[in-house]
Amino acid sequence: MMEQLLATKAEARSLSFYYGDFQALKGISMPVHERQVTALIGPSGCGKSTFLRCFNRMHDLYPGNRYDGQIILQPDNTDLLARSIDPIDVRMRIGMVFQKPNPFPKTVFENVAYGLRVRGERSRRAVEEKVEQALHDAALWDEVKERLHQPAYNLSGGQQQRLCIARALATDPELLLFDEPTSALDPIATASIEELMHDLKKRVTILIVTHNMQQAARVSDFTAYMYLGELVEFGVTDELFIKPQKKQTEDYITGRFG
Amino acid sequence: MAKATAALHGTAYLASRRARHIRERLIEVLLFFAALISVVTTVAIVYVLVKESVVFFEQVPLRDFLTDRQWTPLFDDAHFGIVVLLSGTLTSSFVALAVAIPLGTIIAIYLSEFAPYRLREMVKPVLEMLGGVPTIVYGYFALLFVTPLLQKVMPGLPGFNLLSAGLVMGIMIIPYVSSISEDAMRAVPMALREGSYAMGATRFQTATRVVVPAAFSGIASAYILGISRAVGETMILAVAGGMQPNLTFNPLEPAATITAYIVQVALGDLPHGSVGYQTIFAAGLTLMLFTLACNLAGHVLRKRFREAY
Ligand SMILES: Nc1ncnc2c1ncn2[C@@H]1O[C@H](COP(=O)(O)OP(=O)(O)OP(=O)(O)O)[C@@H](O)[C@H]1O
């Protein structure tokens, strides 16, 4: 019911993906609802990261990769995978946070300003304002405001990951992709990032890969269960975890998998 | 019985352990001596340089050596102003580095971040060959090919000049700069590049704003090596740079460098022990101190900007 009321931000349509000859995704169709958190779960190697990285055309960086099908981004109904679309234009609209924090070898400030600089923002005022705002949004401002001009590597792992989130937020992405953003962090840092996601979804659509079932249950509104490159089940998180439609999903979430 | 076999077993085990221990010790000693040889050689070189320089400075005050503006050790009115030779070394090195550092860096960026795999594998050996050409060949290339070419554009250019020698020296140094810089850039983890691309950066932005800063300490090492090569290069300058001492920072003039002067004197028939002969040690020491300073600066730079990805 909830599903019908929500706008769709993006939608995969019969999406297949090939690493050379190896087919890693098999005809996936599912929506990503606007201003909701959608979690991708499934056993290791089932293609969660592969699927996520289709959304910002990350696979274009490596030779031999091939997409088949469509990912339609709203509100302009653009097919992100169309040949005529420049992957850079896609990445201008869709941000990503990786599994391991990967700050650049720059200061805290310059890390967050990176996307603005890349976009050619010249006004110093505008850059400063957006950097500060993004750091606030990523719940990092109070911890780093005294050391904006120190190397980002001096921050702790959890702070670095929030810095990467701030970096992504600074350019106002429409969709934010997270690939296991807390798997390299301790429980406290993890909790702070989960809390952050909860606040962020008021303004940005989130698609997150996670290995941690409790995390999916905690942070997401919708969940997709994938297995061997296929989408097994997609639904409202609470329903999927309490009453999965498929036996396979049930086995996985109750830990009777394998 | 059981006890006996156990004991036997034990001694055999101990024996093999002892053999292994001796082998390990032997390898350790061998490695130590290999390391020792290089240290001893370095110390010996410094010892000879310093000892002979002391003899030199007993006859020529250090003050004159540093402040005199003429270098005429073989004249009756002898002057020993090292700055004359140093100017030649600095000027030719500057020309060489003005070629090698930008080109070497650009080539490294291209090979590491832009070139397709096949092309890279083809270009690298060719580049490395550039560094393997004997420098005497470069010297005559500068003298007989590059200088006449330059003279077409600049008719007043003398047959011996630092520009031509420096340019060719720069070409020789390119592979040293490019290959070490490229290795450093390729060692930058893909995760950093992906982070940059994910922000909407282009390849060029990623290369210049993320990869190069991340590889900075390796690139700095490449530059330091390039500088050391330039400062120490001898043959190209001896052949194409002209050997007359000339206090100048103008690359269009001929001038002797420290190294060119050393070969010149070493090949001549000056009696050992004469002040003229001792000059080469003082010049050599100056060169060594200069290179040492470069390396120290490089070391400090590397420490300050060490990779931390
Ligand atoms: N670059 C690649 N080339 C070839 N095959 C790949 C490549 N990357 C991933 N694969 C394969 O594609 C499949 C899906 O991998 P993917 O990384 O998307 O899995 P995942 O669900 O994210 O797993 P994990 O939970 O371990 O991160 C796997 O079988 C994997 O071996």
Ligand SMILES: [Mg+2]
């Ligand atoms: Mg993954």
